[in-house]
Amino acid sequence: MRLVVDLNRCQGYAQCVFLAPDVFSLNGEEALRYTPYVDDARREQVAAAMAACPVQAILMDDVVDDMMDDPLPAAFDVHH
Amino acid sequence: MSTTDERGASRAHRPDDSLARLRREGRIVIVGASLAGLRGAETLREEGFAGSLTIIGDEPDRPYDRPPLSKQVLVGGAAADRTTLPRRRAIRAHWRLRTAATGLDLTARRVRLDDGDEVPYDRLLITTGARSRPWPQPAEAELDGVFVLRTNRDAERLGRRLMAGPRRVLVIGAGFTGSEIASACRELGLPVTVVERGPTPLVGALGGVVGQVAAELQREHGVDLRCSVMVTALEGDAAGRLRRAHLSDGTALDVDLAVVALGAVRNTEWLDGSGLGAGPRGVACDAGCRAFDVRGLVTDDVFVAGDVARSPHPLFGYQFLSLDHWGNAVAQAEVAAHNMISPGPDRRPHLWVPAFWSSQFGVNIKSIGVPSMGEEILIAQGSLAEHSFAGVYGCQGRVVAAVTFDQTKWLDFYQQQIETAAPFPPPFRSVDRRPDGLHPVPAEFPDPSLPSHGPTVTLCGYSPTERRIVFTPARA
Ligand SMILES: Cc1cc2nc3c(=O)[nH]c(=O)nc-3n(C[C@H](O)[C@H](O)[C@H](O)COP(=O)(O)OP(=O)(O)OC[C@H]3O[C@@H](n4cnc5c(N)ncnc54)[C@H](O)[C@@H]3O)c2cc1C
Ligand code: SF4
Numbered sequence: 001m002r003l004v005v006d007l008n009r010c011q012g013y014a015q016c017v018f019l020a021p022d023v024f025s026l027n028g029e030e031a032l033r034y035t036p037y038v039d040d041a042r043r044e045q046v047a048a049a050m051a052a053c054p055v056q057a058i059l060m061d062d063v064v065d066d067m068m069d070d071p072l073p074a075a076f077d078v079h080h
Numbered sequence: 081m082s083t084t085d086e087r088g089a090s091r092a093h094r095p096d097d098s099l100a101r102l103r104r105e106g107r108i109v110i111v112g113a114s115l116a117g118l119r120g121a122e123t124l125r126e127e128g129f130a131g132s133l134t135i136i137g138d139e140p141d142r143p144y145d146r147p148p149l150s151k152q153v154l155v156g157g158a159a160a161d162r163t164t165l166p167r168r169r170a171i172r173a174h175w176r177l178r179t180a181a182t183g184l185d186l187t188a189r190r191v192r193l194d195d196g197d198e199v200p201y202d203r204l205l206i207t208t209g210a211r212s213r214p215w216p217q218p219a220e221a222e223l224d225g226v227f228v229l230r231t232n233r234d235a236e237r238l239g240r241r242l243m244a245g246p247r248r249v250l251v252i253g254a255g256f257t258g259s260e261i262a263s264a265c266r267e268l269g270l271p272v273t274v275v276e277r278g279p280t281p282l283v284g285a286l287g288g289v290v291g292q293v294a295a296e297l298q299r300e301h302g303v304d305l306r307c308s309v310m311v312t313a314l315e316g317d318a319a320g321r322l323r324r325a326h327l328s329d330g331t332a333l334d335v336d337l338a339v340v341a342l343g344a345v346r347n348t349e350w351l352d353g354s355g356l357g358a359g360p361r362g363v364a365c366d367a368g369c370r371a372f373d374v375r376g377l378v379t380d381d382v383f384v385a386g387d388v389a390r391s392p393h394p395l396f397g398y399q400f401l402s403l404d405h406w407g408n409a410v411a412q413a414e415v416a417a418h419n420m421i422s423p424g425p426d427r428r429p430h431l432w433v434p435a436f437w438s439s440q441f442g443v444n445i446k447s448i449g450v451p452s453m454g455e456e457i458l459i460a461q462g463s464l465a466e467h468s469f470a471g472v473y474g475c476q477g478r479v480v481a482a483v484t485f486d487q488t489k490w491l492d493f494y495q496q497q498i499e500t501a502a503p504f505p506p507p508f509r510s511v512d513r514r515p516d517g518l519h520p521v522p523a524e525f526p527d528p529s530l531p532s533h534g535p536t537v538t539l540c541g542y543s544p545t546e547r548r549i550v551f552t553p554a555r556a
Contacts, residue, residue: 002166004145008407008435012444012488028442029468029486036148037162061166 001043001062003036009057016049016058024049096423102202103421106131109191109199111181112207112347113137115145116386116409120205121171123417133173134199136191138180139231147406149235150257151439154264156243160236181208184354186373189381202381203420206351206363206371207413209387210344210404215252220314225322227339229257238339242268246337249273250325252311254281256438258341259294263440266301273304273333275311275325278526285436286447286483288524289457290471293464293485297441314338344404346388356382362390362402367429369416376543383420385412391430392542395498396450396480400541407435433495443467448491449481449498456520458505462487470494473523474504 003023012030016023023042024034038046043062050058108124110117113135121133137143145163152158176193183192190198212228215221225246227238242249242265249265251258254276265272278284280291281298298305310328317323325333351358356379357372358364363384364372369391371382384391386409392398411432419427438445454473462469462485470490473481478501482494497506505520 002164004166006407006410007147007437008446010488027439028444030488031439031442031444031486033152033157033439035152035158036145037158037164059166059168061168 001038001040001046001060003034003038003046003058003060005032005034006057006059007032009055010053011055013054015052015054019049019052020045099421099423102131103128104130106202107200108133108203108205108420109201110135110205110207111137111191111350112209112386112388113139113175113177114143114207114209114386114409115165115406116207116209116413117205118143118165118171118413119168119410120207120385120413120417121173122168123414124421125169125171127418127421129421131202133171134176134201135173136176136179136181136193136199138178138194140178141232142175142177144232146230149232150229150260150264153235154239154242154261155267156239160232160239163232181350184351184356186355186379186382204382205413205416205420206382206384206388207386207409208347208350209409210346212340213342213345215314215340215342217314220316221340222320223314223316223322224320225335225337226314227337229261229339229341230344241337242270246270246335248333248335248337250275250311250333250335250338251341252338253341253343254278254294254298254305254307255284255341255343256282256436256440258339259298259440260438261339261341262298262303263301266303266441271304273306273335274298275309275327276305276307277310279307279524281305281307283524283526284452286451287454287457287473288526289464289521290483290485291524293467293469294440297443297467301441311338344387346402348388362388364390364400367392367394367431368419368427369412369430370419383416385409385416393434393450394429394431395433395501396453398542400543401434401450403434405434405436408432433498435491435495444486444488445483446488446491447481447483448495449473449479451481451483451523452525453480454523454525456504457523458520460506461490472497472504472506474520477504478502479504479506 010032014026017026023038023046027033046060143165145165148158148163153160180194181191182194190200192198212230249270249272251262251274254274259281262272262274280288281294283291311325312328313326315324322338325335346362348358355373357374365384366378369383369385370378371384372378387404390400390402393401412430415428415430434450436447451473453475456474457471459469460472468486470484470487472479479497484490
């Protein structure tokens with residue numbers, strides 16, 4: 001799944017760090033770091049973190065590009 | 081126009097009808113397949129646009145996120161090709177990637193592509209962003225070991241070289257990107273020298289008072305920081321590999337890796353001669369994201385958003401601002417997309433208060449408003465010495481911006497102050513009784529007329545058509 005955190009909104013409360021420590025971490029006092037791509041095994045953890053984030057700063061999708069999008073040639077499509 | 085036409089044929093000319101038709105079966109083209117382009121496309125679908133949507137981008141990949149490239153990615157916390165942006169929704173778009181737009185015909189409403197194709201549109205959204213300013217000497221920029229950082233491929237190449245353990249890294253320019261790269265190098269334990277023309281890092285974005293704290297952070301983390309110095313030449317060996325840098329103070333530095341972090345250049349060349357008000361500082365648009373033409377007249381079918389846009393902000397005296405801000409790209413694309421398919425009275429102005437974050441040397445730096453407008457700064461909470469504070473910028477007696485180092489919790493408060501044009505200096509009761517906070521001091525921004533790579537907000541006057549822009553009519 002692909003992941004992005006709106007770090008303007010993020011308050012560094014670290015709820016996500018407690019719930020999904022493999023994905024989110026604090027670098028110093030309050031700078032959030034995260035892995036922008038997580039495998040299926042972490043889905044539940046990240047979903048819990050999303051729900052717990054008090055400012056709704058976390059966005060995750062598991063939709064691979066929808067069918068009407070024309071596909072990229074395999075050589076370039078390193079992402080999914 | 082006849083409203084009595086029974087078959088309703090001529091009613092298509094009524095604005096409501098043509099808008100309904102646009103929403104149902106119109107053609108929208110987005111040029112620039114990155115953050116602003118993607119969020120714009122999603123908003124169009126979200127708001128019911130059912131016509132055809134074409135997204136043109138010259139990079140090979142689907143839209144990806146850039147901020148991690150100078151942070152997690154360089155220290156090995158994420159792969160460079162794994163920052164693809166998550167989608168908010170399905171967009172049913174026709175993607176034309178690895179394809180650059182090379183021209184625009186405003187009259188025929190067509191975008192020209194580098195493969196010779198032309199794509200017609202009813203509404204166009206321009207989101208071509210910016211690229212790294214290259215090292216000014218092309219032969220030196222070509223040396224093996226000289227990098228810039230803007231794309232995921234740049235990050236991949238740079239990351240690989242950092243992992244290979246260079247003897248010393250040279251970072252040219254201590255704006256946000258340069259400072260974050262230096263921070264990553266130190267995290268990797270690599271020796272790094274930062275050369276900055278200004279008196280401190282981040283001086284263009286945050287001024288010298290805060291820049292001094294950034295300088296301390298760098299030095300405490302073992303960066304060899306050299307300010308008020310310029311790199312004058314990069315020297316290669318016989319095999320074309322970088323081996324030395326020459327500085328304006330007469331010294332030289334043995335380095336095998338240099339990162340040029342001299343700011344960004346807006347991608348507007350493809351609009352040269354199109355008649356749009358596009359220049360080196362971006363494409364001028366109104367507060368509703370509609371592009372201006374070279375005569376200063378607003379268009380109604382061409383919209384602009386993100387780093388490439390230059391738009392007037394009501395909170396800052398309607399001065400045109402160009403912003404290199406992630407949050408601006410998202411917010412402006414949402415407004416542009418909404419306005420593209422909405423009737424006049426339902427359109428919205430882009431009133432977003434500029435907000436930015438950076439993390440470097442373990443410190444979370446955030447700003448709100450337009451710091452570079454500030455004449456004075458007051459350290460209202462915390463202290464500079466502890467590298468944990470909130471600083472408030474004032475201009476002509478009102479609060480125009482704030483910056484925090486590890487004090488995010490204060491930002492919302494200052495956002496309100498900015499939005500309500502609260503008086504500056506703030507009343508004493510909202511200020512810590514610490515020595516730093518007693519008096520406002522000059523914010524120490526460099527002379528704005530000097531070229532600078534630093535600011536992430538550029539104030540660019542009141543004219544929708546830049547004075548410096550040269551209008552070259554298309555050849556007959
Ligand atoms: C290393 C790095 C770190 C950053 N860190 C932060 C941060 O910490 N906080 C923050 O707020 N912001 C940060 N930013 C800024 C943020 O990433 C940008 O504001 C954002 O990417 C702007 O999005 P955009 O879509 O407007 O433009 P861009 O992301 O620049 O995208 C423009 C796209 O258009 C394409 N294009 C250009 N010309 C053409 C053409 N003629 N035809 C077709 N396609 C074209 C480009 O190749 C590109 O893909 C950072 C940027 C970088 C590079
Ligand atoms: S829970 Fe939300 S606000 Fe808190 S650190 Fe995580 S992303 Fe930021």
